Amino acid sequence: MWRDGALxxxxxxxxxxxxxxxxxxxxxxxLVVLVxxxxxxxxxxxxxxxxAPGLFWVSVLFATVLAVQRSVAVESSEAxxxxxxxxxxxxxxxxxxxxxxxxxxxxxxxxxxxxxxxFYGVVVHSLWALVAACVAGTLGLAAAGTLYGxxxxxxRVRETLxxxxxxxVVAPVLVxxxxxxxxxxxxxxGTGGSGDPWLRLLCVFAAVYLALGVVxxxxxxxxx
Amino acid sequence: MWALVMASAVLLRAAVALAGRFPALAxxxxxxxxxxxxxxxxxxxxxxxxxxRACAGLLPITAGDAEVLGFDLRRDRVGVRREVGFLGHxxxxxxxxxxxxxxxxxxxxxxxxGRRARAASVEAGVDAALERLGLIGRLxxxxxxxxxxxxxxxxxxxxxxxxxxxxxxxxxPHAAFDAGARAVLDDVVREAAAAGAAVILASHEPHASxxxxxxxxxxxxxxxxxxxxxxxxxxxxxDALGNxxxxxxxxxxxxVSVLSPTAAPTMVAPTxxxxxxxxx
Numbered sequence: 001m002w003r004d005g006a007l008x009x010x011x012x013x014x015x016x017x018x019x020x021x022x023x024x025x026x027x028x029x030x031l032v033v034l035v036x037x038x039x040x041x042x043x044x045x046x047x048x049x050x051x052a053p054g055l056f057w058v059s060v061l062f063a064t065v066l067a068v069q070r071s072v073a074v075e076s077s078e079a080x081x082x083x084x085x086x087x088x089x090x091x092x093x094x095x096x097x098x099x100x101x102x103x104x105x106x107x108x109x110x111x112x113x114x115x116x117x118x119f120y121g122v123v124v125h126s127l128w129a130l131v132a133a134c135v136a137g138t139l140g141l142a143a144a145g146t147l148y149g150x151x152x153x154x155x156r157v158r159e160t161l162x163x164x165x166x167x168x169v170v171a172p173v174l175v176x177x178x179x180x181x182x183x184x185x186x187x188x189x190g191t192g193g194s195g196d197p198w199l200r201l202l203c204v205f206a207a208v209y210l211a212l213g214v215v216x217x218x219x220x221x222x223x224x
Numbered sequence: 225m226w227a228l229v230m231a232s233a234v235l236l237r238a239a240v241a242l243a244g245r246f247p248a249l250a251x252x253x254x255x256x257x258x259x260x261x262x263x264x265x266x267x268x269x270x271x272x273x274x275x276x277r278a279c280a281g282l283l284p285i286t287a288g289d290a291e292v293l294g295f296d297l298r299r300d301r302v303g304v305r306r307e308v309g310f311l312g313h314x315x316x317x318x319x320x321x322x323x324x325x326x327x328x329x330x331x332x333x334x335x336x337x338g339r340r341a342r343a344a345s346v347e348a349g350v351d352a353a354l355e356r357l358g359l360i361g362r363l364x365x366x367x368x369x370x371x372x373x374x375x376x377x378x379x380x381x382x383x384x385x386x387x388x389x390x391x392x393x394x395x396x397p398h399a400a401f402d403a404g405a406r407a408v409l410d411d412v413v414r415e416a417a418a419a420g421a422a423v424i425l426a427s428h429e430p431h432a433s434x435x436x437x438x439x440x441x442x443x444x445x446x447x448x449x450x451x452x453x454x455x456x457x458x459x460x461x462x463d464a465l466g467n468x469x470x471x472x473x474x475x476x477x478x479x480v481s482v483l484s485p486t487a488a489p490t491m492v493a494p495t496x497x498x499x500x501x502x503x504x
Contacts, residue, residue, distance in 0.1 A: 011329050015379040082316030086333035087306030
């Protein structure tokens, strides 16, 4: 399963390196969202600093939808048959695609985090808490996104259906990620240590969707 | 019967497969032995592609018996996929990966999961398949999205050749191929059969596929309507209904000649004139 996962992740990341869709389209989209929110909130630093964690995770959520849609689109209808015929373990395929989406989101979050620091002027109090929240949140988003991407993948309306299915499901990541970041940045009333329960929630979310995906991705793939 | 089951690469008995509510296979009986080349023929919608997809485990069998390479397709239609090579209408390639990357991924995927394949042997197999299909030099490094339809088909065939499966399922394999590629295709099919692989080939081009066939199976309406040996001892050819056929050609003038069979029955040389072919 892990070997198959590594093969699929390598394939997806190689495709991304060639096409640069995440780099050229998704990352600029995320930055545009940050900038637009900054305009909407006005020039005073206080609202921007308080809103920074939430705005970061909203941008990440929107970018997740695009990254997952790209991951699903890579497996066009003919390539999807090829993937099924390859004999790869479906659980391995799920893990591979999840890891690839997570890697793309991680690169994106680095860019967005730099944007948040530059545009919103936040100060980081606990870098490890910030990174831990990003890692757990990213894995959860990637796992849930890959699973719902498989659910919507075989449908003609997947481009409009996927956001509708995915965004409500990943709302806990938005809430927990925002609270964990507030604790790490000392903004919005958060203090050091108060982010631990929210970090645990992110870890549980990621574990649940990783386990769920390993079990049901195969049947979803066959049904699509 | 047990001996028949053990000796068969494909054993379908009253097999039914549904595409939605439509019976794509409406009770198919087919036995294919290892090393045998079976050509499927029939009109559009007869079920040829559906039969190939069912044997590959892509289309679920809902009734009857279906055993492919020892896998009961009604219980496990995923496990069989690692053992078959499928050439469909679409090439099933990743447009952003190069030719060699597409073939390498497919070979590694087929070799993974419990059967360790050393990197060197994978590369050797990939290189040999690409060279065999004429995908060498700059073509190896060309992204699949930039290839012509015929070239994409060659890459898809290279995947099958490199994986060396026990069952080859080829859907209209001669389509989009030039004469050179067709000759290579015929050679690799013969070699695979000689090595013990079973080959099922669906074709609308009997003149291209019949020379390869050990048997010709005709399908109509999701069922097998005829199943007979392909070659005759007098070297003649027969159509799906077993009627004698003669192949004739025009040499550019008004005279035509009989091309096959070479040992034709007694016949007065026909002439082609105004109004049609005259036999006197």
